[in-house]
Amino acid sequence: MGTYKTITYDISGPVCRITLNRPDKFNAIDRTMSKEIRDAFVAVRGEDSVGVVVFSGNGKSFCSGGDLSVFPSLAVHQKSMDWLAHDGLDIQKAITNCGKVVIAKITGVCLAGGFELALACDLIYAKESSRFGFTEINMGILPGWGGTARIARSMPLFRAREIVYSGRKDYNAKNMYDMGMLTRVFADDVFEEEFEKVVANIASKKPIALRMAKEIMAASVNGIDIDAALTVERNAIQWLVYAPDIQAMMEGFRQTPDALIAQQKKDNERSDMK
Numbered sequence: 091m092g093t094y095k096t097i098t099y100d101i102s103g104p105v106c107r108i109t110l111n112r113p114d115k116f117n118a119i120d121r122t123m124s125k126e127i128r129d130a131f132v133a134v135r136g137e138d139s140v141g142v143v144v145f146s147g148n149g150k151s152f153c154s155g156g157d158l159s160v161f162p163s164l165a166v167h168q169k170s171m172d173w174l175a176h177d178g179l180d181i182q183k184a185i186t187n188c189g190k191v192v193i194a195k196i197t198g199v200c201l202a203g204g205f206e207l208a209l210a211c212d213l214i215y216a217k218e219s220s221r222f223g224f225t226e227i228n229m230g231i232l233p234g235w236g237g238t239a240r241i242a243r244s245m246p247l248f249r250a251r252e253i254v255y256s257g258r259k260d261y262n263a264k265n266m267y268d269m270g271m272l273t274r275v276f277a278d279d280v281f282e283e284e285f286e287k288v289v290a291n292i293a294s295k296k297p298i299a300l301r302m303a304k305e306i307m308a309a310s311v312n313g314i315d316i317d318a319a320l321t322v323e324r325n326a327i328q329w330l331v332y333a334p335d336i337q338a339m340m341e342g343f344r345q346t347p348d349a350l351i352a353q354q355k356k357d358n359e360r361s362d363m364k
Contacts, residue, residue, distance in 0.1 A: 096123035098148070099130050104141045104293040106134045106190070113149025118157035119203050124177040127207070131184035131192075141297030143188065144289060145211055146195035152220070153204025178206075178235035185210040186308070189301045191292055195285060196220045201259050206237040209244055212304060213273045215288060216263040217281040222271075223259035243311070245270035298333070302326040 098109045108130045110117035119127075134143055147153050185192055185207070194208040196216040202225050208214050216222075224233045224241075232238050233254065241250045249269040253261065263275040276284040292300070306326055310319040 094126050094130070096120070097126045097130060099133070101134075101137060101140060104139060104297060105144060105289060106137060106140045106142070107144045107146070108134070109145075110147040110153055112157075113147075113151075115157060116151040116154035116199060117147040117149065117204070118154050119207075120157040120159050121177070123157075124181060128177075128181045128184045131181070131188045134190060135184075135188045139297065140190055141295060141300045142289060142293040143190045143192045144195055145185075145192055145207070147197065147204075149198075151198030151204075152194070152196045152200045153207060154199050155202025155204050155225070181207070182210045182236045189304070190297070191300045191304060193289060193292070196222075196263070197281070199259075202226060202233065202237075203235055206233055206235040206240070209240040210236060213288075214271075215285050216266070216272050216275050218263050218275055218277050220263045221259065222253075222261045222263070222266050223257070224254050225257050225259050227255065228257040241271075299330055302330060 094111075096110070096112055098107070098111050100107045100109075108127070110119075110123065110127075112118060112120075112123065117123075131143070134140055191213065192211040194211040194214040196208060196214060197220055198217075200208055200216075200220060200222050202223075205222055205224060224237055226233050226237075233241075238254055241253060244250070246269070249271075253269075261269075263272065266272050267275045274288075306319070306323050309322050310316075314322075
């Protein structure tokens with residue numbers, strides 16, 4: 091992985107924390123950061139013990155979008171295409187294909203390219219005071235790191251259109267949640283505590299089961315018909331059931347069916363008495 095200059099990468103048990111680390115620039119994305127984000131999500135794919143990635147920003151904000159240092163180069167057609175088709179697309183694929191549940195932790199501003207990073211994640215939890223928006227249309231362009239395409243799949247279309255068309259950067263977390271965006275919003279004074287509860291709960295699950303769930307749901311929403319999606323689901327569950335640790339548990343069930351039935355009967359009787 092090497093040494094990162096613009097992000098931090100830390101693994102503790104089943105949780106990896108990838109943190110944008112340019113707080114003096116509100117974590118704006120320059121070319122170095124774009125490469126390091128991609129490399130970090132490629133790296134975590136190989137960490138079998140990790141089930142959850144927390145993706146956040148250091149300081150007061152998640153990410154304010156693209157750094158101004160990038161914009162002069164976008165006047166060159168080839169470099170503009172590279173920024174979209176290489177940097178942007180590679181980051182999206184690294185996040186969506188890493189095999190982990192990626193949880194965006196949003197504080198402060200989450201604008202433009204930063205909003206696009208969040209949209210590539212599996213879950214988005216926001217502090218109540220955070221602010222969202224796509225500002226690109228104010229410059230006569232559009233979100234080009236997946237924002238225009240992904241937001242239309244992430245919330246009701248008529249509301250997604252307003253966010254892209256308006257160019258506003260002052261949508262608060264409650265606005266976004268009420269419009270059908272975001273997983274959950276927590277008040278500022280309890281955000282850290284409530285967010286960590288979510289992380290701890292999801293991270294307590296078996297990483298391979300989380301990975302399978304992510305892949306099945308992605309396949310289901312990405313255009314395959316329901317019968318194909320159900321086939322993928324059945325095959326994944328069969329694969330999980332025959333993992334050695336699950337089979338060890340199943341073996342206990344096979345050897346003691348009478349004891350299990352008797353215990354279930356006792357539990358039911360206790361419930362009836364209550």
